[in-house]
Amino acid sequence: MRGAPVVEVKGLTKRFNRLTAVENVDFTARPGEILGLLGENGAGKTTTLRVLATVLAPTSGDVVVNGFSVARQAQQVRASIGFISSEAGLYDRLTARENVAYFGRLHGIPRPVLNDRIDALFDWLDLKDVADRRVGKFSKGMKQKVCIARAIIHDPPVLLLDEPTAGLDVTAIHAVDQFILRAKGEGRTIIFSSHVMSEVEKLCDRVAIIHRGSIIAGGTMDELKAKRERFEDVFLRLIGGRDQ
Numbered sequence: 001m002r003g004a005p006v007v008e009v010k011g012l013t014k015r016f017n018r019l020t021a022v023e024n025v026d027f028t029a030r031p032g033e034i035l036g037l038l039g040e041n042g043a044g045k046t047t048t049l050r051v052l053a054t055v056l057a058p059t060s061g062d063v064v065v066n067g068f069s070v071a072r073q074a075q076q077v078r079a080s081i082g083f084i085s086s087e088a089g090l091y092d093r094l095t096a097r098e099n100v101a102y103f104g105r106l107h108g109i110p111r112p113v114l115n116d117r118i119d120a121l122f123d124w125l126d127l128k129d130v131a132d133r134r135v136g137k138f139s140k141g142m143k144q145k146v147c148i149a150r151a152i153i154h155d156p157p158v159l160l161l162d163e164p165t166a167g168l169d170v171t172a173i174h175a176v177d178q179f180i181l182r183a184k185g186e187g188r189t190i191i192f193s194s195h196v197m198s199e200v201e202k203l204c205d206r207v208a209i210i211h212r213g214s215i216i217a218g219g220t221m222d223e224l225k226a227k228r229e230r231f232e233d234v235f236l237r238l239i240g241g242r243d244q
Contacts, residue, residue: 003031006158006189007052011061014047021047022213024061029189031157034180036204037193044213045193046085049162052191053083066157079107081158082151086166088143090150092136096127099135100149107154114153121149125175141172148179159183161192165199177203 005028012025022044029035037045050056052063054074063070066080090099097118104114122128125145130138135146144164151159161180165173180203183190194200200207201221208218217224 005030006066007035007191008064009048009052009061010063012048012051012058012063013060014051014056015059020213022051025210025213025215027208027215027218029158029191031189032184032187033206034184034190034192034204036200036207037191037210038195038197038200038207039193039210040195043195043210045195045210046162047213048210049083049160049191049193052077053081053160054078079154080156081160082154082156083160083162084144084147084151084164085162086164088135088140088147090135090143090146093134095132096122096135096138096146096149097131099146100153103150104153109154117153117155118149121153125149125179139172141168141175144168144172144176148176152183157188159188159190161190163194164192165194165196 007027007029009025009027012022013020014022025044025048027035037048039045047056051058051070052065054070054077058071065077068076068080070077091102094102100118100121101114104117105111109117118131119128122131125148127142127145127149130142135143138146159180164180165176168176180190180192192200192204204221206218206220207224208215209224210216
């Protein structure tokens with residue numbers, strides 16, 4: 001993998017009063033790389049991504065995204081990322097086009113450029129026929145496509161994907177997978193959080209396994225698969241060992 005890290009997580013800790021959600025987490029991700037953040041529900045994946053997205057402030061440690069610190073340069077970090085989760089968070093009364101345009105204007109994209117980008121994205125995502133319909137009646141898969149367009153309308157170098165296929169049908173999952181692979185091919189840095197091992201194994205170049213707020217193992221699939229074990233067995237052995 002070429003290039004310096006675009007995302008650097010350094011000693012990240014996040015506490016909520018007496019609860020430590022994430023503790024001393026370190027990892028990096030480079031251009032054109034998909035890094036999988038794999039862990040059970042409640043392991044700390046979402047908290048980690050929310051700190052990367054500047055939604056939460058770190059208790060200690062730091063995260064540098066595209067050369068900017070989440071603690072000191074949050075605005076520049078937000079301009080460098082696109083965030084997609086399983087929760088659409090769209091404005092149901094607005095059309096698909098209006099939802100994406102609203103976020104484009106927040107990023108200061110000039111209207112002519114914005115309109116061209118929306119047309120291109122909607123053409124690629126097969127949303128042209130529903131562009132001017134309100135999203136409130138869209139299927140979950142169609143809403144996720146709108147979220148994809150919204151997340152990359154400002155052409156960010158980093159994508160944060162928090163369980164992006166949760167609750168989707170097979171066709172919609174395929175569309176999300178194709179988007180992720182296209183983004184990788186464009187040289188974007190992608191951090192993909194999931195508790196589904198088959199998804200991580202299928203898409204990711206490297207994996208960081210998080211358990212009870214800490215990274216307990218990391219590396220490529222080949223590095224994590226000891227003696228030809230199934231990846232599922234490796235994962236269960238690692239988190240099981242931490243519970244003993």
